[in-house]
Amino acid sequence: MTQSNEDRKALIIGCGVAGPVLAMYLQRVGITPIIYEGRSEPRDEEGFFLNLAKNGTDVLETLGIEDEVLENGHQSNRLVFQNHKQKRLGENPSETVVIKRGLLTKALREAATERGITVEFGKRLVDVQVPHDDMAIAYFEDGTEAHGDFLVGCDGIHSQTRRSMFPNAPEPEYTGIIDSGAFTHNDSIPQSDGVMRMTFGVDGFFGYQKVPTGEIFWFENHERKQAPDRAELETIPQAEWKEKLLHLHKDDHEEVTEIIRSTDGEIGKWPVYDLPALPTWHTKTVCLIGDAAHATSPHVGQGASLAMEDAIVLAKCVRDLENAQDAFERFESLRRDRVEEIVEISRETGNQKAPSNIVARKIRDLILPFFLKRGVENFEKIYSYRVDWAEPV
Numbered sequence: 001m002t003q004s005n006e007d008r009k010a011l012i013i014g015c016g017v018a019g020p021v022l023a024m025y026l027q028r029v030g031i032t033p034i035i036y037e038g039r040s041e042p043r044d045e046e047g048f049f050l051n052l053a054k055n056g057t058d059v060l061e062t063l064g065i066e067d068e069v070l071e072n073g074h075q076s077n078r079l080v081f082q083n084h085k086q087k088r089l090g091e092n093p094s095e096t097v098v099i100k101r102g103l104l105t106k107a108l109r110e111a112a113t114e115r116g117i118t119v120e121f122g123k124r125l126v127d128v129q130v131p132h133d134d135m136a137i138a139y140f141e142d143g144t145e146a147h148g149d150f151l152v153g154c155d156g157i158h159s160q161t162r163r164s165m166f167p168n169a170p171e172p173e174y175t176g177i178i179d180s181g182a183f184t185h186n187d188s189i190p191q192s193d194g195v196m197r198m199t200f201g202v203d204g205f206f207g208y209q210k211v212p213t214g215e216i217f218w219f220e221n222h223e224r225k226q227a228p229d230r231a232e233l234e235t236i237p238q239a240e241w242k243e244k245l246l247h248l249h250k251d252d253h254e255e256v257t258e259i260i261r262s263t264d265g266e267i268g269k270w271p272v273y274d275l276p277a278l279p280t281w282h283t284k285t286v287c288l289i290g291d292a293a294h295a296t297s298p299h300v301g302q303g304a305s306l307a308m309e310d311a312i313v314l315a316k317c318v319r320d321l322e323n324a325q326d327a328f329e330r331f332e333s334l335r336r337d338r339v340e341e342i343v344e345i346s347r348e349t350g351n352q353k354a355p356s357n358i359v360a361r362k363i364r365d366l367i368l369p370f371f372l373k374r375g376v377e378n379f380e381k382i383y384s385y386r387v388d389w390a391e392p393v
């Protein structure tokens with residue numbers, strides 16, 4: 001006899017972006033989801049900002065939570081590209097919502113808990129076992145375990161679900177770029193009117209938007225060939241890092257250095273990784289989604305949106321197919337080509353941002369008009385993806 005959805009329990013590992021969105025969609029199809037988050041408590045003030053594109057916000061709209069989740073976001077109407085002398089190079093009419101990452105994950109988590117979904121903190125997954133074909137067991141660092149009909153790893157780029165289930169899977173790869181960024185206030189910088197300004201600088205790339213509250217959201221990318229040790233990066237004092245960025249951008253137009261100089265708060269720094277294509281994303285009762293399956297570099301602003309797309313598509317597959325294995329197989333076949341293409345496009349985009357030397361820079365400047373035109377086409381294709389909830393898979 002087929003098990004009804006009402007009797008099925010899904011273990012969801014990770015309460016970032018994919019986890020709560022998947023949980024809410026699974027609840028919609030009658031399954032009981034429980035989210036296990038490794039952190040001991042929420043850290044909603046932590047982190048940087050991200051751009052949510054239409055393909056991501058549509059997933060929230062279908063769920064009926066777009067307004068509450070994006071309450072603290074700011075509209076970005078287009079990207080304007082300029083060179084280091086502030087000469088306009090082109091623009092991309094991409095509409096996105098700019099939002100602090102911590103506020104996004106807080107709003108998603110609260111939307112889930114308000115709908116009665118359990119989120120357990122302090123549950124760091126250490127192992128997954130599949131004793132037979134219709135169950136999965138999660139083992140946590142605190143010595144506890146949880147049993148479910150299936151388990152979905154939404155535990156991000158360094159996913160323990162992936163490492164437990166696929167010990168030979170490739171590890172995330174450093175892309176040769178350091179991402180940096182922060183928030184500041186500076187009255188001398190004019191209002192952006194919904195425009196995110198991007199500068200192809202001499203030794204790095206710089207983007208910012210001044211949002212209606214007057215706060216400036218900015219980020220910077222520069223090349224560093226060897227992967228830095230994360231701990232080493234974290235121990236660099238703020239003042240030293242700020243000086244380094246000012247030095248890297250010393251030949252760029254005044255707004256860039258002015259924004260960096262006026263930043264008093266912490267400037268975040270992250271080596272950029274993406275994930276080589278995995279041989280598979282699932283077993284019979286365990287599946288990976290979001291960054292755990294296909295982490296992309298941030299250069300086309302798609303990681304969170306793809307995680308949301310994954311969530312709705314996986315829930316549709318679980319709704320329409322007999323068992324978890326069939327659902328996971330269909331899910332992977334529906335998603336793989338799209339996400340792998342975006343990981344590729346994002347990496348290529350990153351390579352154009354941070355040329356390593358003067359020759360590479362001259363070549364980049366020559367091909368930039370072509371690159372920007374192709375960028376618009378790529379963005380249109382990426383953003384126009386829609387998932388129709390009602391349509392069966």
Ligand SMILES: Cc1cc2nc3c(=O)[nH]c(=O)nc-3n(C[C@H](O)[C@H](O)[C@H](O)COP(=O)(O)OP(=O)(O)OC[C@H]3O[C@@H](n4cnc5c(N)ncnc54)[C@H](O)[C@@H]3O)c2cc1C
Pocket residue numbers: 013014015016017018019036037038039048049050051052053101123124125126154155156157158159160161179270289290291292296298300301302303304305306307
């Ligand atoms: C600097 C930077 C800029 C970015 N910019 C953008 C952007 O502009 N647009 C965009 O769309 N995306 C952007 N991204 C990517 C985006 O943040 C991710 O793609 C997105 O968060 C992926 O969602 P996820 O749910 O798969 O993973 P995450 O959001 O990383 O969530 C994973 C969750 O799992 C938890 N977890 C981890 N390990 C365990 C464990 N063992 N047990 C239990 N829980 C665990 C974590 O604590 C976390 O809460 C950016 C990323 C970075 C680093």
